[in-house]
Amino acid sequence: MSAPSDTASSNGSEIDAEVFGPLATISEDALIALATRIGSQVLHVATDNAKLVRRIAGSYNIVHVIQLDSMKLVIRVPATGWGAGMTKIAADALASQVATIRLVRQKTEAPVPEVYDWDPTNNNEISAPFIYMAFLPGEPASRVWFDQSNEPEAREELRLNILSSLLLEVLIRNSPDLDSYSRFVLRPPDFDSQNILMDGKGNVTGTIDWDFCQTIPPHQGYARYPGWITRDWDPLMYGWPHLQEYEDSSDTLQRYRDYYSKELGKAMSWKGDWKFTKNSQIAEAVWITILNPLNRMEICQKFVHVAFNFQGEFEAMDVLDDIDDDLYSKEYMNELESRLKLLVCPPDTLPQSR
Template sequence: MSSFDEQRELEGRFGTLLSISDQSLVTLASNVRRRLSGGGLTNGQVVSRLNGSYNLVHIVEFDDSVRYVVRVPATGWGSRFTAIAKRSLVSQALTLRLIRKETAVPVPDVYAFDISCTNEIGAPYILMSFINGHTVCSKWFDRTGPTALEDRRLRTLDTLAQAMSQLQKFQFDKIGSLEFDNGTVGNSITIGPCYRWDEGILGDEDYGKDLRVQEFGPFESSKSYLRHWSVSTNQESFVLSLPDFDSQNIMIDERGNLTGIIDWDNVQAVPRFIGYLSFPGWITRDWDPIVYYYPANKERENSPEELKRYRLKYNSNMQEILQRKDARFVNKSHVFEAVAIAATDDVRRLEIVRKVVGRVFQVDDDDALELMRDAGCGKLNFTDKMKLRTGLQALLSVPS
């Protein structure tokens, strides 16, 4: 894609938000800091502008080196800025405040947020603290630094498990986003709808041009949640998760110690098998074949054997920390996550189902695809039907 095409795509996604001036961002950050501190140093400058998939991220640095982050959603302009988009932003900001207040999970401190366009920058925003550190994706394969690469990786998994396990504090009776009475953390919490980014249909020429926040639910069971898109028990309760639990959102120091967890867009209560008990995304890549490039790219991908070893390590960490029934979900969370992805993503569905069928029958990809065709046409023989049924039950079973 040419730089011209990239600029057009950027303008199509963020529109007038790209014209937010440095001065307005500094004014906003300075005003918030004055309110928080009662005065003091407020001179600053914008030192970085980052374009994410769904947000513009602006970093303002003051003269004393304190940094603030101003995060502006891609839906915060024109007809995209719907009542649904506003509610999802409020839920995200207040849920972050709840996690920070009730746990020691190193999430950004939300200093201010606004769902109107009548403010210093003329757009909705969440203004939060800056998280120091390096992304895991920049360090997972980096052999430089004060410690050995493997030591850093294991330290990352250790400290991340310590942080994620603290989310066990929150239990909910439905699947959906958190809504706070009177918009204040500390008051009663109810469960509202789930939120997701809607970019249209992949492959359509208008894909991504009219980005929206879509709502659905809430749901009272995992079955109803999965049926909406296409392993549960009665009297379930639900837990929080990091919506995008992957290496670009986990911040660490040079030795692998966790310094922060960022990007909580559309955070909500979810089934336990895809909640805080899940494996980090970068150690489950072999269960999502369409995005897994081993052995073609050994420099940036772990082998299946390595990924299995890191999952065993992370699972061991969580078992030791939690020491309760919930821990039983960790070991197979990568399988549950793959099933959930297959249920919700028609692009990745085929390869995940082929992976699962191949695992059940212990056959290669071609034979797995043939078995899928037979099943789809009603031609699967009785023996294979029984093998598929019992194999899936074994693969997805969780000890009580």
């Protein structure tokens, strides 16, 4: 088998050679050699007709889908797997990812891939670190959510089923002790549509990309909204109304948030952490402002706009300009602080003494 003639992935995007270096051109022969060795030694399956069927480029990984005689497998190669990226920190991160996936599989029924083998070194057939794991069927939720082939009513039914399936299959049935306070929960760092796999009916078939998993408060863990229905709270990244094929209006997103919060509350008998969900998009926006200075001004403007229920486009910006120029009176500043506190942490989300 010959190596691919270019660095295009089968999902239509180019593999960034500056990011991935020689990883972008790992030969098909090398991938097949690795796949057949582990297939024979670990899985004990026939590998005579192994072939590379898909190469998918992400921001931080390249995923190679291998078809063996009776099953599909994935060889996932991290962007750190060459040159200066080959550090102990990168090796530890790969080990942590493997341990996390195995822990989630052991302790829950969440649909995560089984890891069959992994190697943090380049002493192997592909000369790169890898995780060799099961293939999960399905399409990213982003693709199913914005599928334009359905009529509006059918699309709405599909979307609601996506949200219901996500909170029931991934969250409720796999999260112990949901009715408790003052604790941290485990979650993948990017709880968004590209990392949730769905079938054509909107049922969850898998969750992927468990790199840099975190322990985090519930309102940013399982009790938060999925990322694709909170995009209007990060205005710099929000494409509405210019990209209507890939974005929903703010009113539509709020409707989906209301539905998700209500369904989660019903599933939890209106107890425990569900009350954090209602305003979790605001907590998420605060988190984004801390981590991303470029997004900060637009999010602060959004906060002021909502806190004062401004109707004009520039009123919130005028407030921020006055604050920056030290022209905002103490009285107005106290009013702004009170409104922002109510917005960020409404009284009904505060833990009660038990």
